[in-house]
Amino acid sequence: MTQAERSLQLTNALRDAGVRITRQRAALLEVLSVADDHPDAIELHRRAEIASPGISLSTVYRTLTALEEQGVIHRHQFEGASARFEHANADHHDHMIDVETGEVVEFCSERIEKLQAELAKELGYEIVHHRMELYVRKTQN
Amino acid sequence: MTQAERSLQLTNALRDAGVRITRQRAALLEVLSVADDHPDAIELHRRAEIASPGISLSTVYRTLTALEEQGVIHRHQFEGASARFEHANADHHDHMIDVETGEVVEFCSERIEKLQAELAKELGYEIVHHRMELYVRKTQN
DNA sequence: TTTCATGCAAACGATTTGCAGGGGT
DNA sequence: ACCCCTGCAAATCGTTTGCATGAAA
Secondary structure (H helix, E strand, O other), rough: OOOOHHHHHHHHHHHHHHOOHHHHHHHHHHHHHHHHOOEHHHHHHHHHHHHHHOOOOOHHHHHHHHHHHOOOOEOOOOOOOHHHEEEOOOOEEEEEEEOOOOOOEEEEOOHHHHHHHHHHHHOOOOEEEEEEEEEEOOOOO | OOOOHHHHHHHHHHHOOOOOHHHHHHHHHHHHOOOOOOEEEHHHHHHHHHOOOOOOOOOOOOOHHHHHHHEEEEEEEEOOOOEEEOOOOOOOOOOEEEEOOOOOOEEOOOHHHHHHHHHHHHOOOOEEEEEEEEEEOOOOO
């Protein structure tokens, strides 16, 4: 499936869910699908203005909330920073945040996930979702 | 060592670090050392008012920041909630948050910690600190 | 043509801060 | 005495919301 097909499929699904695809929303969807980093609302606003000049910050926030509710994007609240977003089409993963640069690296560990589930079960719980963030620094040499 | 001795030792250490022990701070330290839950600033303010009537919320916030800087307490930013605090005299642990009740359960896994360190190392990082939160629900039956 | 979405400005809630007076040490 | 700490009120910052207008469907 090409990128254009995937994009069309997504907008159709959103329309079916009652989410109107306006110029502003199309711009944000494009910006999000292209992004390979984890931008915050302000940065997304900046990027969306290129395709949709005059788009307001409230629209950005409202759209991000709507897309999150539809499961199209994920919202992350890293320490001491405003919320950062990413497209949800990748597999589940967790994050390492470079404390010097703010750069985010994705990683995944089946083994950790399994241990988490076991620990929860032992205490009589099931996991609804989890958050695991490693605040890291580049090792010398 | 008795509780009273531990408390005296702590206030002496704080004084040595240049942190004056005022009536308000003593009240907060007492409230924090007695708490077996993870209260937020508003709740701590409420509790501190018993020992120190009229204590202001700003003083609570300022003191919490100071105590955190001294390593006396830990600050947790769980999802969709204001910061919650706990005394730092226990061993390292992570948290499960019951999404229905907001109740917090502490847990610890050497194995997970080890895996985290390995994963970071593989990517050329060392862990400064981490955050692992399991948002859970009581299992039926 | 009926909603739902937008832009603007104002509201929000948690937390921080400037200032003048008070209290540890 | 010195200067840090307090209470108050106002400021901050990211985010949300009320409202009148505009545009998907």
